[in-house]
Amino acid sequence: MSSFQQIKENWEIFWKSTPRKRLAKVLNYALTALILSFLIYQLWDIGWKEVLRNFPKTLWFYLLFLVLHFALPFTEVLIYRLSWKGLGFWQGFKAFTQKKILNTEVVSYSGEGYLYLWGKHHLRESNRHVFNVIKDNNIISAFSSTTMALLLLPLFVYFSDVPFLEVVQISESTLYIAVSLVLAVIFLALIFRKRIISMSLKTTLGVLGLYQLRIVFMNVVEALQWHLVIPDVPIGFWLVMLGTKIVVTRIPLLPNQELLFINACLIVASQMSMPIDKAMLAGMMLTTAALTKILNFVLYLMFPIKRFEDEEPYVEAS
Numbered sequence: 001m002s003s004f005q006q007i008k009e010n011w012e013i014f015w016k017s018t019p020r021k022r023l024a025k026v027l028n029y030a031l032t033a034l035i036l037s038f039l040i041y042q043l044w045d046i047g048w049k050e051v052l053r054n055f056p057k058t059l060w061f062y063l064l065f066l067v068l069h070f071a072l073p074f075t076e077v078l079i080y081r082l083s084w085k086g087l088g089f090w091q092g093f094k095a096f097t098q099k100k101i102l103n104t105e106v107v108s109y110s111g112e113g114y115l116y117l118w119g120k121h122h123l124r125e126s127n128r129h130v131f132n133v134i135k136d137n138n139i140i141s142a143f144s145s146t147t148m149a150l151l152l153l154p155l156f157v158y159f160s161d162v163p164f165l166e167v168v169q170i171s172e173s174t175l176y177i178a179v180s181l182v183l184a185v186i187f188l189a190l191i192f193r194k195r196i197i198s199m200s201l202k203t204t205l206g207v208l209g210l211y212q213l214r215i216v217f218m219n220v221v222e223a224l225q226w227h228l229v230i231p232d233v234p235i236g237f238w239l240v241m242l243g244t245k246i247v248v249t250r251i252p253l254l255p256n257q258e259l260l261f262i263n264a265c266l267i268v269a270s271q272m273s274m275p276i277d278k279a280m281l282a283g284m285m286l287t288t289a290a291l292t293k294i295l296n297f298v299l300y301l302m303f304p305i306k307r308f309e310d311e312e313p314y315v316e317a318s
Contacts, residue, residue: 054283056229061284064225065291068218073097075214082206083133083199086124094303095122101296102305104258108249112138114305132198137207139197144211148219149246150183229284233276241265258289 056062073096080096081087095118099111112134119130197204222245223238244264262285269278 054277054280055287056284058228060228061225061287062291064221064228065288068221068225069292069295071214071218071221072100075210079137079207079210080133082203082210083136084119084123084125084130091122097299097303098305101300104292105296109138118306136197136199136204140204140207141211144208144215145246145249148212148215149243226284230277230280237269237276240268244268258292262286262289 073093076096076099077087077089077092080092081089084092095115098118099115101111102114103109103111116131116134119125119134120127123130125133199207219242223235223242226238226241227233227235245261249261262282265285266278266282269276269281
């Protein structure tokens with residue numbers, strides 16, 4: 001039996017197993033409760049009335065929120081169409097919206113599992129190709145985020161008004177060691193690329209370029225969104241927030257990453273020596289989290305997530 005078949009069968013057993021589904025739900029609820037409890041504790045310390053009074057007042061915040069929310073499924077359609085030749089735009093947009101909902105509201109990477117099942121039933125591609133494209137895109141996406149974080153680190157340390165090393169409580173030598181280790185891993189990944197990624201070099205570079213452009217675009221738009229709400233904060237603080245978000249969103253199998261990010265923002269803000277209105281920061285972040293939940297619910301009603309496990313696939317694996 002090939003390694004692909006073993007991975008495929010193990011994944012399907014995991015996906016269909018009732019005890020494992022129950023365990024995943026219990027862990028999901030427990031982690032969500034823990035994150036939410038800590039957030040409530042922090043907001044209680046700030047003051048609920050202050051937080052609720054400080055939701056964003058500018059219309060631009062909400063317009064940019066919509067841009068950021070739909071940028072992910074929109075760009076993923078363009079990226080995946082480089083490998084899935086028969087993928088229609090509207091068809092793909094609905095599927096990647098469903099993937100985003102699952103990753104945001106259930107647990108990270110549950111959307112990839114759904115996307116694989118969706119691809120089996122809707123694409124004229126072999127099951128192996130569907131699996132490999134999803135796997136390759138996740139590797140390249142993680143690589144793009146890591147390299148972006150490495151590019152941001154020198155900006156934090158040398159060009160920011162924020163004492164980044166003091167905030168994260170590490171020494172400069174430790175930072176250099178960590179960066180060197182990550183660069184070494186990236187270098188080894190490039191050497192053994194053919195054993196890790198099934199895409200051709202041309203497609204890999206195209207996908208990588210699109211992911212890098214998306215990261216830059218979304219970071220710039222998000223920093224602008226925050227700046228419009230709290231204009232008096234130095235740009236260095238928003239750089240730290242962006243770096244924090246990159247780290248938080250790359251932690252696998254965590255539910256409610258938005259709430260975890262809010263917690264991280266408030267912790268970092270409390271460690272800053274610069275004056276920052278934590279009530280306004282919390283109000284802005286909570287507004288984003290609430291709008292995300294509401295919009296995901298509306299999109300779920302518009303594009304209901306279908307179960308495929310009891311149906312025959314659209315095209316059998318070749």
